[in-house]
Amino acid sequence: MTEHAGTLGRRERATMRDVAALAGVGVKTVSRVFNDVPTVAPELVERVRAAAEKLGYRPNLTAASLRRADRRTHTIGLLLEDVSNPYSSALHRAVEDYAREHNTFVLAASLDDDPQRERELARQLIDRRVDGIIVMPVGKDHRYVVGEQQAGTSFVFVDRLATPLVADAVIADNVAGARRATEHLLATGRRRIAYVGDDLAIPTAEQRFLGYGQALASAGVQPDPDLVVHGLRTAEQARTAVIELLRTGGVQGLFTSQNLVTIGAVEALHELGLQYQVALVGFDEIPLAAVVQPGVSVIAQDPAALGRAAARRLFERMAGDTGPPAVETIPTRLVVRGSGELPL
Amino acid sequence: MTEHAGTLGRRERATMRDVAALAGVGVKTVSRVFNDVPTVAPELVERVRAAAEKLGYRPNLTAASLRRADRRTHTIGLLLEDVSNPYSSALHRAVEDYAREHNTFVLAASLDDDPQRERELARQLIDRRVDGIIVMPVGKDHRYVVGEQQAGTSFVFVDRLATPLVADAVIADNVAGARRATEHLLATGRRRIAYVGDDLAIPTAEQRFLGYGQALASAGVQPDPDLVVHGLRTAEQARTAVIELLRTGGVQGLFTSQNLVTIGAVEALHELGLQYQVALVGFDEIPLAAVVQPGVSVIAQDPAALGRAAARRLFERMAGDTGPPAVETIPTRLVVRGSGELPL
DNA sequence: CTGAAAGCGCTTACAG
DNA sequence: CTGAAAGCGCTTACAG
Numbered sequence: 001m002t003e004h005a006g007t008l009g010r011r012e013r014a015t016m017r018d019v020a021a022l023a024g025v026g027v028k029t030v031s032r033v034f035n036d037v038p039t040v041a042p043e044l045v046e047r048v049r050a051a052a053e054k055l056g057y058r059p060n061l062t063a064a065s066l067r068r069a070d071r072r073t074h075t076i077g078l079l080l081e082d083v084s085n086p087y088s089s090a091l092h093r094a095v096e097d098y099a100r101e102h103n104t105f106v107l108a109a110s111l112d113d114d115p116q117r118e119r120e121l122a123r124q125l126i127d128r129r130v131d132g133i134i135v136m137p138v139g140k141d142h143r144y145v146v147g148e149q150q151a152g153t154s155f156v157f158v159d160r161l162a163t164p165l166v167a168d169a170v171i172a173d174n175v176a177g178a179r180r181a182t183e184h185l186l187a188t189g190r191r192r193i194a195y196v197g198d199d200l201a202i203p204t205a206e207q208r209f210l211g212y213g214q215a216l217a218s219a220g221v222q223p224d225p226d227l228v229v230h231g232l233r234t235a236e237q238a239r240t241a242v243i244e245l246l247r248t249g250g251v252q253g254l255f256t257s258q259n260l261v262t263i264g265a266v267e268a269l270h271e272l273g274l275q276y277q278v279a280l281v282g283f284d285e286i287p288l289a290a291v292v293q294p295g296v297s298v299i300a301q302d303p304a305a306l307g308r309a310a311a312r313r314l315f316e317r318m319a320g321d322t323g324p325p326a327v328e329t330i331p332t333r334l335v336v337r338g339s340g341e342l343p344l
Numbered sequence: 345m346t347e348h349a350g351t352l353g354r355r356e357r358a359t360m361r362d363v364a365a366l367a368g369v370g371v372k373t374v375s376r377v378f379n380d381v382p383t384v385a386p387e388l389v390e391r392v393r394a395a396a397e398k399l400g401y402r403p404n405l406t407a408a409s410l411r412r413a414d415r416r417t418h419t420i421g422l423l424l425e426d427v428s429n430p431y432s433s434a435l436h437r438a439v440e441d442y443a444r445e446h447n448t449f450v451l452a453a454s455l456d457d458d459p460q461r462e463r464e465l466a467r468q469l470i471d472r473r474v475d476g477i478i479v480m481p482v483g484k485d486h487r488y489v490v491g492e493q494q495a496g497t498s499f500v501f502v503d504r505l506a507t508p509l510v511a512d513a514v515i516a517d518n519v520a521g522a523r524r525a526t527e528h529l530l531a532t533g534r535r536r537i538a539y540v541g542d543d544l545a546i547p548t549a550e551q552r553f554l555g556y557g558q559a560l561a562s563a564g565v566q567p568d569p570d571l572v573v574h575g576l577r578t579a580e581q582a583r584t585a586v587i588e589l590l591r592t593g594g595v596q597g598l599f600t601s602q603n604l605v606t607i608g609a610v611e612a613l614h615e616l617g618l619q620y621q622v623a624l625v626g627f628d629e630i631p632l633a634a635v636v637q638p639g640v641s642v643i644a645q646d647p648a649a650l651g652r653a654a655a656r657r658l659f660e661r662m663a664g665d666t667g668p669p670a671v672e673t674i675p676t677r678l679v680v681r682g683s684g685e686l687p688l
Numbered sequence: 689c690t691g692a693a694a695g696c697g698c699t700t701a702c703a704g
Numbered sequence: 705c706t707g708a709a710a711g712c713g714c715t716t717a718c719a720g
Contacts, residue, residue: 013495026691056491061471062406063713067696084437093428127405147400151357288632370707407697411712
């Protein structure tokens with residue numbers, strides 16, 4: 001008989017039974033040792049640890065959680081617009097850090113603004129019995145969440161509200177931020193201010209468009225449909241749309257509704273050499289905003305604060321909080337860098 | 345007796361037994377229906393589906409995988425430098441997309457260049473019985489991986505090799521890319537070219553520094569230790585270091601070893617007004633590289649290609665491939681935008 | 689302080 | 705085509 005332990009060959013993973021047999025104790029004693037139950041004789045602890053070490057034993061948490069009273073898998077789900085989007089990923093990191101302090105892993109996935117995928121992935125997370133789910137929602141009907149909550153899976157919405165309001169949410173102050181951005185552009189004396197934004201079906205886009213409209217109304221500026229572009233999903237689309245918009249002439253300022261749109265708009269302005277004529281304030285921070293000439297003024301969100309608050313809320317729910325759904329609003333702030341303050 | 349099904353109240357999650365009882369069939373029949381076994385009488389399928397729907401039943405995948413012959417959890421682990429780093433998160437997205445096609449979720453976590461965390465998180469992923477792990481390694485000793493491979497957990501390294509080479513790896517062509525960057529700077533007639541980089545203990549940094557040295561040597565340029573800065577971990581640290589470096593004078597060009605360092609260097613050059621005198625080529629793509637004046641020339645990696653290749657390799661391993669560890673190299677390419685070609 | 693039996697929710701192996 | 709029994713790796717509830 002030869003050993004078959006080649007570099008990448010397979011052998012079975014040792015179980016608690018194997019460890020118990022080698023240590024000459026019952027499985028329950030092995031269980032106690034690995035769960036740090038203090039009432040085990042020091043000598044047995046030693047024998048169990050040695051046996052486990054020798055066999056390369058690792059406890060099977062998925063088996064444990066199946067039997068445990070609390071049924072916790074110590075895993076939460078996180079459904080984001082796109083894990084590689086800077087806003088999503090900053091939020092992701094904050095959730096990860098909070099979860100780690102609670103010994104919990106994060107199962108993250110991207111929705112790409114597909115409502116069907118939201119439901120499908122939420123279902124798959126539930127099939128894996130995550131302890132809770134943080135979702136940056138896409139769909140317009142979140143009643144499916146209620147049954148899951150009753151069955152013991154906690155939900156917290158982030159960046160956008162649930163419709164109807166069936167779960168906690170942590171959102172940025174979108175309306176106020178957009179109003180502030182637009183007011184800032186108006187303050188330079190500009191009147192023909194365009195709104196360039198994402199799909200209006202996305203609640204944040206809707207709210208930002210609302211804030212834009214409110215600011216114009218307060219200033220007594222008549223809204224002009226020719227100065228409004230919706231439905232831009234990528235920086236490239238935004239770039240093209242802004243070039244188009246600026247060709248028609250007369251645009252004095254741009255309010256862009258999110259980071260990718262802002263990047264596309266900056267590219268377009270530079271391409272046309274209009275970066276010192278047409279003012280710009282974007283929603284969301286963008287990288288190198290301070291390096292571009294002129295610097296890009298933005299309404300900065302704090303995605304890490306949103307992620308942290310959402311995680312905190314989720315763990316409170318998971319710990320048994322059964323109060324009515326609450327909405328927490330994280331403020332935004334105007335960052336002045338030049339592009340929004342260009343003299344007319 | 346009153347019902348206690350308040351909005352956020354708890355009830356138990358229905359099991360296969362509950363569904364079987366309501367449908368008047370055995371649990372095995374419910375199992376067959378949910379696993380799409382075709383040999384179930386259509387009428388029973390209907391009854392089972394109706395009962396499941398009524399009870400809000402969802403199969404428990406963690407229980408299933410415990411008993412299933414293949415023991416798959418349909419979950420893989422992904423250990424990145426930082427989920428919110430643009431390079432890491434682009435790679436993450438590619439892994440997610442590949443995994444999704446194989447009905448698999450991704451458990452992602454950040455290592456922050458902490459070797460202890462690498463081991464600890466790998467262990468925790470194994471305790472959750474992931475089917476495989478993709479790791480952007482930090483540690484310098486990966487022999488711990490061998491035992492896990494033998495126990496049935498596949499590993500693929502990405503961005504950096506395992507030491508010793510105990511597992512497959514997918515890496516960028518770091519040495520060639522760095523050499524190319526430095527040659528490009530030399531081609532403008534510059535000789536005093538600085539290297540500004542990350543911690544040299546990180547293998548990729550080491551390789552890029554090597555490529556820089558090779559290019560200088562080939563061109564007969566004597567390396568000057570005063571023109572070398574290591575150990576920069578953030579854009580802010582890089583900014584400060586580059587300002588310091590440029591104050592000493594005589595620097596004609598900069599090769600920056602990764603995205604955050606490049607961003608800091610761009611900020612520093614603009615702050616000092618030297619962006620048209622001191623040439624710059626950075627490793628890694630950065631956002632808005634084309635918008636900054638002058639545009640930032642870079643050696644672009646393809647993190648999505650790395651992620652895809654790593655995921656492909658992992659699924660091949662998980663499918664039973666037991667060949668010796670293989671290294672796949674993804675080419676880099678020079679993107680010319682202005683900063684690297686400034687006339688001297 | 690320790691361990692044998694039962695059971696978590698499912699699938700396997702088998703009998704009918 | 706269908707289902708009862710056994711078992712995956714653990715923890716619970718209990719007895720000693």
